[in-house]
Amino acid sequence: MRGDLVPGLAPTAGTRSLPMRGVRGRLPAQGFAVTNAERHEYTDYDALHEDYEKRGWTDGLPVVPPTPDKVERFLEAAGLAPDEVLGSVPTREVVVTAEHAAINAVMAGCRPEYMPVVVAAVRAHLHEKANCHSTTGTLSGASQVLIINGPVRKAIDVNCEGACFGPGFRANATIGRALRLVVRNVCRAIPGFLDRASFSSPLRYSFCFGEDEEGSDWTPLHVERGLAADQSAVTVHSTMTFTPAVDFTSRTPEDVCETLLTHLRRQGVFTDRFLGDGQNVLFVVGPEHRRYFTEAGWSKDDIRGYLWPRCQKPGKGERPVMLGGPEGMLIAAAGGPGMAETWILFPHLAWAITEPVDTLRRS
Amino acid sequence: MTTTTNGPIVGLDPTSGPLERRDDRELKPRPQSLDGQVLGLVANGLGRGEPFLDALYEEIATLSHPTGAVRVLKSSVSVAPEPADWARLSSEASVAITGFGG
Numbered sequence: 001m002r003g004d005l006v007p008g009l010a011p012t013a014g015t016r017s018l019p020m021r022g023v024r025g026r027l028p029a030q031g032f033a034v035t036n037a038e039r040h041e042y043t044d045y046d047a048l049h050e051d052y053e054k055r056g057w058t059d060g061l062p063v064v065p066p067t068p069d070k071v072e073r074f075l076e077a078a079g080l081a082p083d084e085v086l087g088s089v090p091t092r093e094v095v096v097t098a099e100h101a102a103i104n105a106v107m108a109g110c111r112p113e114y115m116p117v118v119v120a121a122v123r124a125h126l127h128e129k130a131n132c133h134s135t136t137g138t139l140s141g142a143s144q145v146l147i148i149n150g151p152v153r154k155a156i157d158v159n160c161e162g163a164c165f166g167p168g169f170r171a172n173a174t175i176g177r178a179l180r181l182v183v184r185n186v187c188r189a190i191p192g193f194l195d196r197a198s199f200s201s202p203l204r205y206s207f208c209f210g211e212d213e214e215g216s217d218w219t220p221l222h223v224e225r226g227l228a229a230d231q232s233a234v235t236v237h238s239t240m241t242f243t244p245a246v247d248f249t250s251r252t253p254e255d256v257c258e259t260l261l262t263h264l265r266r267q268g269v270f271t272d273r274f275l276g277d278g279q280n281v282l283f284v285v286g287p288e289h290r291r292y293f294t295e296a297g298w299s300k301d302d303i304r305g306y307l308w309p310r311c312q313k314p315g316k317g318e319r320p321v322m323l324g325g326p327e328g329m330l331i332a333a334a335g336g337p338g339m340a341e342t343w344i345l346f347p348h349l350a351w352a353i354t355e356p357v358d359t360l361r362r363s
Numbered sequence: 364m365t366t367t368t369n370g371p372i373v374g375l376d377p378t379s380g381p382l383e384r385r386d387d388r389e390l391k392p393r394p395q396s397l398d399g400q401v402l403g404l405v406a407n408g409l410g411r412g413e414p415f416l417d418a419l420y421e422e423i424a425t426l427s428h429p430t431g432a433v434r435v436l437k438s439s440v441s442v443a444p445e446p447a448d449w450a451r452l453s454s455e456a457s458v459a460i461t462g463f464g465g
Contacts, residue, residue: 037375048374057377066375091443094379103377134441139463185377272408274439349441 032075034068035082036099052107057185059177059205063107074102077112078119079358086119087126089187091133092194096126100186101178108178113156114171116359117234118178121146124236124355125179129278131350135238136189141197142240142348144183145282146176146208147332149222150232152357153210160210162336165343176206179236203239209284209334216290216333218300224330225354232357237282237330240348241267246341247289253298256289257306260342264311267346268319277324280352282345286335289342300331394458397427403456404432405448407463408440416462 042048048065052058064070075082075098082099089096098119105118125144126132135142148158159169167173189195213220222233247259260283271279283303285293293303308326323329330352335341394400402420406412413436420432433456435448444452452459 034375037377038380039373039375042372042374045372048372052374052377065372066377067373068375071375096379100377100379103375107377131441133443181377186379188379272439272441274442 032072032080032082034071034075034099036097037071037103039068056190058107059181059184061205064109066103066106070106071099071102073112074105074110074115075099078102078115080119086122089126089132092188094187096122096182096186101182104181104185105174105178108181109170109174110178111156111170111174114175114178116357117148117152117156117171117175117232120234120355120357121175121179121236122182124234124353125183127351127353127355129275129351130236130238130353131275132183132187132189134349136183136187137194137196138240138348139196139198140240140348141200141204142238142350143201143203143207144176144179145203145237145239145345146179147221147235147237147282148175148208148210148232148357149213149220149235150227150357151230152232152359153213158208158210160212160334161215164209164212164334164336165207172208172210173206176208179208180204180206211332212287212334215287217294218331218333221330221332222354222356224300227354227356232359233354234357235330235352235354237280237345237352238348238350239282239345241346243267243344243346244341245344246339248340250340251292253293253296253303254306256292256342257303257310260344261307261310263344264307264321265314265318267344268314269321269323269346270319271322272349275349275351277328278351279323279347279349280328280330281321281323281347282330282332282343282352284332284334284343284345286339286341286343287333287337288340290333301326303331304329397423397429397458400429400457401455402429402432403435403452403459405435405444405452405459405461406437407461408437409463412462416460419460419462 045065049062052063080098084098086096086098086101088094101118101122105115110118124130153160156171158171183189211221221235223229227233243263245260245263247256250256250259269279269281304326307329311321314320404416404420406416423429433451435444435452437444
């Protein structure tokens with residue numbers, strides 16, 4: 001919980017807060033210079049980390065000190081002025097700026113060149129229909145899944161293949177973490193405060209991977225969603241539950257799809273008036289299952305064409321899949337060989353939003 | 364984790380700042396009793412939230428003497444009540460109870 005919001009938690013004794021610059025005594029914005037954030041001075045890194053932890057500014061793990069010079073390098077890498085607005089959460093009276101994103105990206109351990117991807121992820125998550133209000137406050141502990149497409153994956157070494165959901169890959173680990181730190185520190189989704197999760201989820205530390213575009217003949221996710229193939233993009237999908245659909249016995253695309261349908265019908269997808277037909281289910285298809293589809297010449301559309309009519313009339317004990325149409329089923333290729341599985345990531349009251357990564361400087 | 368640095372280090376506040384006090388609204392004190400109060404009953408639309416709140420009202424009525432209820436059913440489970448709902452609650456109810464059905 002954040003120290004200044006929760007009685008009993010307070011900054012570490014001896015911390016020295018420096019005068020703010022800009023509004024309320026801050027200097028005017030100049031280029032990429034940090035203008036808004038309050039500055040705190042510490043004797044060393046350990047003192048900084050202890051104080052940040054005590055104030056509730058971390059996810060429990062150590063953070064990289066967000067010094068002004070580092071933050072400015074991140075802003076420069078994205079070509080954004082510090083006061084550039086990335087989005088807002090109206091019900092929390094929060095406006096998220098590029099400076100907020102940069103500070104939290106530094107803390108997460110990002111490299112400066114990741115910053116355009118972080119910015120796109122924050123923008124996507126703050127889309128009205130991405131529903132930050134609900135997805136980060138819910139009892140269910142929904143998580144934000146980031147899928148990266150396009151050339152930026154190779155440029156910053158995003159893992160799209162074996163172990164891509166797990167630890168060990170800096171871009172995957174820190175870009176997802178940066179979004180979650182923004183959610184916590186800027187959007188005020190603090191456990192016990194506006195984050196009301198009963199259990200929460202380890203996926204909330206970071207869940208970010210790339211689509212294995214080179215390992216598949218399929219049309220990449222961002223192209224299916226209207227962007228050019230050479231455009232980099234991030235898709236943010238809030239997920240409440242997920243199912244690794246393991247199936248070692250199927251040898252045809254139809255049989256693999258039947259396995260997916262079993263999981264799909266068991267879990268179902270529910271929507272409401274605000275979200276309408278825009279929710280999505282994400283299928284992340286591993287290479288063992290992909291092989292059966294590609295050998296039979298099945299595209300992503302062919303998979304959707306098989307699944308969609310078969311999940312429209314739930315039988316006894318099955319749940320409805322309330323999507324607007326087959327296009328609500330998002331499909332991405334990822335993962336490594338060996339395990340014959342497809343992960344199904346069910347939504348939590350939000351649309352999946354795809355945002356282009358702007359790697360060009362705007363200055 | 365131990366990291367050694369030389370000299371003082373300046374870190375930036377990663378938050379959007381402290382919650383700003385607004386003069387146009389304030390939290391009302393919790394009433395000592397529900398006698399004479401009009402209860403706002405806000406259901407989120409999930410599960411059996413509405414009958415639960417109705418039953419809760421009946422239970423409260425056996426313990427105190429509320430003068431009525433203002434029932435609000437959110438139009439969507441995933442967003443806050445709409446402005447018209449807030450207006451009804453603030454103008455017609457003197458206390459409010461929110462209920463979740465999962």
